[in-house]
Amino acid sequence: MLTEKNKKTPALVLDSGALLFKQPMLTGPAEDAAKRTAQGIARAVRTMGTRAIGIAPRDLAAGLSFLKQLARDNNLNFLSMNLYPNRGTAPVFKPYLLTRAGTLKIAILGLTGNPRNILQNKGFHVLPWQSILPKTLREVEKKADMIILLSSEPRRTNEEIARKFDNIHILLQSGQGGGNQPPVNINNTLLCQTAPQGKYAGFLQIDWNDSKTWNKQxxxxxxxxxxxxxxxxxxxxxxxxxxxxxxxxxxxxxxxxxxxxxxxxxxxxxxxxxxxxxxRPRTACSYENRFIALKTSLPEDKTIKAIVDQTRREVNQINRKAQQKLRKRKTATQNATGNNDFPEALQGLAGWPACKQCHPVQTSFYLTTNHAKAWQTLADLDQQYNPECLLCHVTLPTYDAGLVQREKLLDMLPLELQGVGCESCHGPARGHTLTPAKVRPVKPDQDTCLQCHTDERDKNFNYTEKIRKIQCPAG
Ligand code: HEC
Ligand code: HEC
Ligand code: HEC
Ligand code: HEC
Missing domain, CATH: 1.10.287 (Helix Hairpins)
Structure with a gap:
C-alpha cells in the first residue's frame, strides 16, 4: 500500500503477484479446490480496492483463460508487459496502468518472471525483460511523475534492473520468499519486497516531489x-x-x-x-516503511470475512467430494497381529485406539481433552476437509516435512488419525505397539507443542501452564 505523506491521499493498494496459487502446477482433485480458492482471493482483492496486480508465473497455474475470466469477473487490473500469446502480437494483459494518487500521475508496470519450463505448451510465452522493459519505460516516462514496477523476477534480476534503469522509482517484488524486508535504495529505485499470497502487508508512505530523487538515507x-x-x-x-x-x-x-x-x-x-x-524542504523525496503484523487479534473486516468464510465452505465441499472418491475405506482398526491397512506413507502410525488396551488410564484421560475433539471442531465449522486447517487438527507422522508433502497425506487420512492424537505428542508409535519394551515412544517437550501452538494460533502459549492441562497421568 502506498500513501502520500501528510496528505489525505487515498492509499494505492498494489500487489506484485504470486497471489492466487500455492503451487506452480495444479493436478488431480486439488485443481478444483485451488481454483475456487483463487476466485475467493480475487473477490477479496477487488473488495480491498486493489488498483493493480502483477502476474507471477504461479498465477498462471490454472491456465490463461482462467486468469482472464477472473480478471473480467472481478474487474481486476492484472498487468504484464511480457506475457504474450503464442499466436498474436499483442500482450495478453495490459502492460501498464496510468493512474493517479492525489495529484501524482503514476505509471504502474507489470513484469512477469521467467516461468522456466513449468508452463510449456500452455499457449503463451514470457518474453525476457531485456527485450521489452526499455521500450515500455520510454513509453510511460513522459506521462507519469512516478514509475512503479511490479516484478516477479528473482531478487538478483530486480537489482540488475534497478541499476540499469534510472527512471523506476519503486520496484515491488513478489514471490521470492522472505517478506518483511525493509526497502533498499538501488540507483534511486526503492526495491521493496512483498510475499506470496498477500501473506504480508505493509505501508509505504512517501513524500514525492519534482526532484524525483530518494533521500539517500x-x-x-x-x-x-x-x-x-x-x-x-x-x-x-x-x-x-x-x-x-x-x-x-x-x-x-x-x-x-x-x-x-x-x-x-x-x-x-x-x-x-x-x-x-x-x-531543507523539497530537495529530496522521502519515504517511511511500516509492516503490518497480521495477527488473529486484529479485528476482522466483515465483508472480507464473509468472502473468506464462503470460499472456505465451498472449498470444503469440493474436497469432501474428491476425498469420498479417494477414500475406499471407513475404518481400519489395527488387528490382533498388529497390522493395519493405513496407506503406506502413514504406516509408522498406529492411531489412538491401538494404545487403549495397554494404556487405559492415559487413553481415558486423553479422550477428555480437546485434542481428541480437534477434528470434530473443524467438522462443526464445515472445515474438516480444508487442508489449511487440518494440518494442526489431525495426527501426522512428521511436522518437518514440506507443507505440500504434508498436505498430500491429508487426502488419505484414516479416521483414527483425525484429531490431535497420542502420536502428535509421542511421535509415530506403531513400532512401540508391536514391541513395547524395545521401542520407546518419545516424550514431548515445548517444541512439540509449538508446531501447532504457533504465535498465530495461540498467542502467549505458556508451556508450564498448558502442559498441566493435557499431560497424561501416570498409570
Ligand atoms: C502391547 C502393549 C502396548 C501398546 C499397544 C502400547 N504401549 Fe506404550 N507402553 C507399553 C509398555 C509395556 C510400556 C512401558 C515400557 C517400560 O516402562 O518398560 C509403555 C510405555 C509407553 C510410554 C512411556 C515411555 C517412557 O519412556 O516412559 C508412552 C509415552 C507410551 N507407551 C505411548 C504409547 C502410545 C502412544 C501407544 C499407541 C500408539 C502405545 N504406547 C501403545 C505397552 C504398550
Ligand atoms: C498436532 C497439533 C498439536 C500439537 C502437537 C499440540 N497441540 Fe495442543 N491443541 C491443538 C489443537 C488443534 C487444539 C484445539 C482443539 C480443539 O479445541 O478442537 C489444542 C488444544 C490444546 C489445549 C486446550 C485443551 C483443552 O482440553 O481445553 C491445550 C492445553 C493444549 N492444546 C496444550 C498442548 C501442549 C502442552 C502440547 C505439547 C505437549 C500440545 N498442545 C501439542 C493442536 C496441537
Ligand atoms: C498452525 C496450526 C493450526 C492451524 C493451521 C489451524 N489451527 Fe485451529 N487451533 C490450533 C491450536 C493450537 C488451537 C488451540 C488454541 C488454544 O488452546 O488456545 C486451535 C483451536 C481452534 C479452535 C477452537 C478454539 C477457538 O479459537 O475457537 C477452532 C474453532 C479452530 N482452531 C479452527 C480452525 C480453523 C477453522 C482453521 C483453518 C482455517 C484452523 N483452526 C487452523 C492450531 C491450528
Ligand atoms: C498433547 C500431548 C499428549 C498427547 C496427545 C498424549 N500424551 Fe501421553 N504424555 C504427554 C506428556 C507431556 C506426558 C508426560 C511425559 C513426561 O513424563 O515427561 C505423557 C505421558 C504418557 C505416558 C507415560 C505415563 C507415565 O507412566 O508417567 C503414557 C503411557 C502416555 N503418555 C500415553 C499416551 C497415550 C496412549 C495417548 C493417547 C491416547 C497420549 N499419551 C496422548 C503428552 C501427551
Whole structure:
C-alpha cells in the first residue's frame, strides 16, 4: 500500500503477484479446490480496492483463460508487459496502468518472471525483460511523475534492473520468499519486497516531489562512516602506544591507516553537508516503511470475512467430494497381529485406539481433552476437509516435512488419525505397539507443542501452564 505523506491521499493498494496459487502446477482433485480458492482471493482483492496486480508465473497455474475470466469477473487490473500469446502480437494483459494518487500521475508496470519450463505448451510465452522493459519505460516516462514496477523476477534480476534503469522509482517484488524486508535504495529505485499470497502487508508512505530523487538515507551512512573512523582512530592510537615515532614513519600499515583516516573524515564532511541539504524542504523525496503484523487479534473486516468464510465452505465441499472418491475405506482398526491397512506413507502410525488396551488410564484421560475433539471442531465449522486447517487438527507422522508433502497425506487420512492424537505428542508409535519394551515412544517437550501452538494460533502459549492441562497421568 502506498500513501502520500501528510496528505489525505487515498492509499494505492498494489500487489506484485504470486497471489492466487500455492503451487506452480495444479493436478488431480486439488485443481478444483485451488481454483475456487483463487476466485475467493480475487473477490477479496477487488473488495480491498486493489488498483493493480502483477502476474507471477504461479498465477498462471490454472491456465490463461482462467486468469482472464477472473480478471473480467472481478474487474481486476492484472498487468504484464511480457506475457504474450503464442499466436498474436499483442500482450495478453495490459502492460501498464496510468493512474493517479492525489495529484501524482503514476505509471504502474507489470513484469512477469521467467516461468522456466513449468508452463510449456500452455499457449503463451514470457518474453525476457531485456527485450521489452526499455521500450515500455520510454513509453510511460513522459506521462507519469512516478514509475512503479511490479516484478516477479528473482531478487538478483530486480537489482540488475534497478541499476540499469534510472527512471523506476519503486520496484515491488513478489514471490521470492522472505517478506518483511525493509526497502533498499538501488540507483534511486526503492526495491521493496512483498510475499506470496498477500501473506504480508505493509505501508509505504512517501513524500514525492519534482526532484524525483530518494533521500539517500544519509543518517545511516553517516553513522556507519563515523563507526569506521572510530575503529581507525583506535588502531592508530594502539600503534602509537607500542611503537616509536621513527618506526611508525616507516611502517606501511600505519601510513595506510593515516590515509584511511583522512579519507574517512572527508566522507563524513560530505555526508554531513548532504544531510544539511536534505533538511531543507523539497530537495529530496522521502519515504517511511511500516509492516503490518497480521495477527488473529486484529479485528476482522466483515465483508472480507464473509468472502473468506464462503470460499472456505465451498472449498470444503469440493474436497469432501474428491476425498469420498479417494477414500475406499471407513475404518481400519489395527488387528490382533498388529497390522493395519493405513496407506503406506502413514504406516509408522498406529492411531489412538491401538494404545487403549495397554494404556487405559492415559487413553481415558486423553479422550477428555480437546485434542481428541480437534477434528470434530473443524467438522462443526464445515472445515474438516480444508487442508489449511487440518494440518494442526489431525495426527501426522512428521511436522518437518514440506507443507505440500504434508498436505498430500491429508487426502488419505484414516479416521483414527483425525484429531490431535497420542502420536502428535509421542511421535509415530506403531513400532512401540508391536514391541513395547524395545521401542520407546518419545516424550514431548515445548517444541512439540509449538508446531501447532504457533504465535498465530495461540498467542502467549505458556508451556508450564498448558502442559498441566493435557499431560497424561501416570498409570
Ligand atoms: C502391547 C502393549 C502396548 C501398546 C499397544 C502400547 N504401549 Fe506404550 N507402553 C507399553 C509398555 C509395556 C510400556 C512401558 C515400557 C517400560 O516402562 O518398560 C509403555 C510405555 C509407553 C510410554 C512411556 C515411555 C517412557 O519412556 O516412559 C508412552 C509415552 C507410551 N507407551 C505411548 C504409547 C502410545 C502412544 C501407544 C499407541 C500408539 C502405545 N504406547 C501403545 C505397552 C504398550
Ligand atoms: C498436532 C497439533 C498439536 C500439537 C502437537 C499440540 N497441540 Fe495442543 N491443541 C491443538 C489443537 C488443534 C487444539 C484445539 C482443539 C480443539 O479445541 O478442537 C489444542 C488444544 C490444546 C489445549 C486446550 C485443551 C483443552 O482440553 O481445553 C491445550 C492445553 C493444549 N492444546 C496444550 C498442548 C501442549 C502442552 C502440547 C505439547 C505437549 C500440545 N498442545 C501439542 C493442536 C496441537
Ligand atoms: C498452525 C496450526 C493450526 C492451524 C493451521 C489451524 N489451527 Fe485451529 N487451533 C490450533 C491450536 C493450537 C488451537 C488451540 C488454541 C488454544 O488452546 O488456545 C486451535 C483451536 C481452534 C479452535 C477452537 C478454539 C477457538 O479459537 O475457537 C477452532 C474453532 C479452530 N482452531 C479452527 C480452525 C480453523 C477453522 C482453521 C483453518 C482455517 C484452523 N483452526 C487452523 C492450531 C491450528
Ligand atoms: C498433547 C500431548 C499428549 C498427547 C496427545 C498424549 N500424551 Fe501421553 N504424555 C504427554 C506428556 C507431556 C506426558 C508426560 C511425559 C513426561 O513424563 O515427561 C505423557 C505421558 C504418557 C505416558 C507415560 C505415563 C507415565 O507412566 O508417567 C503414557 C503411557 C502416555 N503418555 C500415553 C499416551 C497415550 C496412549 C495417548 C493417547 C491416547 C497420549 N499419551 C496422548 C503428552 C501427551
Amino acid at each position: 544519509v543518517p545511516d551512512q553517516l553513522q556507519k562512516e563515523q563507526n569506521r573512523l572510530d575503529r581507525i582512530n583506535w588502531q592508530i592510537g594502539r600503534m602509537q602506544k607500542r611503537n616509536t615515532k621513527q618506526a611508525l614513519a616507516k611502517n606501511t600499515r600505519f601510513q595506510q591507516l593515516l590515509n584511511n583516516r583522512t579519507q574517512s573524515e572527508q566522507i563524513i564532511r560530505q555526508l554531513q553537508a548532504q544531510k544539511e541539504r536534505n533538511r
